[in-house]
Amino acid sequence: MTIQFPIIPFNFNHLPSSPAKKFAVLTQRPGVLSPANIDEVFRELKPITPQQLFGEWDGHALTTGHPFERELEELNWFGNTFEATEDVAPLIVAENGERIRFGDWGSASLYEIRYHGVVSAALVYDNRPVLVYYRAVRSNMVAGIMESKGFGSAGNFYFYLTK
Numbered sequence: 001m002t003i004q005f006p007i008i009p010f011n012f013n014h015l016p017s018s019p020a021k022k023f024a025v026l027t028q029r030p031g032v033l034s035p036a037n038i039d040e041v042f043r044e045l046k047p048i049t050p051q052q053l054f055g056e057w058d059g060h061a062l063t064t065g066h067p068f069e070r071e072l073e074e075l076n077w078f079g080n081t082f083e084a085t086e087d088v089a090p091l092i093v094a095e096n097g098e099r100i101r102f103g104d105w106g107s108a109s110l111y112e113i114r115y116h117g118v119v120s121a122a123l124v125y126d127n128r129p130v131l132v133y134y135r136a137v138r139s140n141m142v143a144g145i146m147e148s149k150g151f152g153s154a155g156n157f158y159f160y161l162t163k
Contacts, residue, residue, distance in 0.1 A: 019041055019045045019046075020045065020046075020136075020137045020138055022041045022044070023041050023042070023045060023137050023141075023143055023160070024137060024138075024141070026038060026041060026062065027060065027062065027141075027160055031063070032063050032064060032065050033062055033063055033064050033158075034064070035064050035155055035156065035158065038062055038064070038145075038158045039145075039156075041143075042135055042143055042145060042158075043116050043118075045135035045136060045137060045143055046135065046136045047118050047119060047120035047121070047135060047136065048120055048121045048134050048135060048136040048142055049112070049121055050082075050085050050110035050111065050112065050121045051085075052121070052136070053082040053110060053121055053134065053142065054082045054084070055081070055082060055163060056079065056080075056081050056092075056099065056163070057079045057080050057081070057082070057142070057161035057162065057163055058078065058079040058161065058162050058163070059072075059077055059078065059079035059080060059092075059159055059160075059161055060159060060160050060161070060162065061073075061077075061157070061158070061159050062158040062159055062160065064157075064158055066151075066154050066155070066156075066157045066158070067151075067154050068146070068151065068154070068157040069157070075091070075093050075102060076093045076095070077091065077092070077093055078092045078094040078099050079092050079099070079161060080092055080123075080161060081099070081101075082110065085109060085110045085111070086109050086110075087107070087109075088107060088108040088109060088110055088123060089101040089102075089107065089108075090105055090106075090107070090108040090123055090125060090132070091104075091105040105125070105128065106125060106126050106127045106128065107125075107126045108123045108124060108125045108126055108132075109123070109124055109126070110122070110123055110124075111124060113131070113133070115133040115145075118135075120133065120134060120135055121133075121134045122134065128148070128150075129148055129149050129150060130146060130147070130148040130150070131146070131147055131148070132144055132145065132146045132147075133145045133147075137160065139163075140162055140163040141160060141161065141162050141163075142160065142161045143159075143160050144158070144159045144160060144161060145157070145158055146158075146159070
């Protein structure tokens with residue numbers, strides 16, 4: 001005698017997902033994203049140490065309509081390079097197929113700074129009023145929030161880096 005159990009369809013989208021999975025989903029979502037939604041997920045992500053950022057990373061804006069998105073596109077932003085805590089190229093652009101430092105934005109350093117109650121890696125520009133906070137998504141992806149008084153009412157700029 002064989003017992004057959006009915007097949008019950010199940011939608012896995014209703015299961016709670018990890019903060020990393022939620023962020024990864026945001027990176028794939030078409031259209032304009034809500035900064036509040038990105039903030040909510042970012043706050044749940046795990047911290048990252050400055051040393052975990054060392055190396056070359058490709059940069060990707062999260063589309064929120066922030067004016068800095070357009071500026072980075074015009075510059076042909078490629079990503080960031082973290083050589084050491086005191087040697088960061090915060091803005092790498094593509095020129096003739098090569099990664100080069102964009103000198104107008106200078107250099108930066110990495111520190112551990114508390115942001116929304118979590119101590120994690122943060123980038124501090126040497127000559128600009130800009131802070132960038134990072135959180136881990138997975139080993140080859142980090143989330144970033146750039147804040148600057150220079151952004152005014154535009155608010156924070158949201159992005160992610162991949163290796």
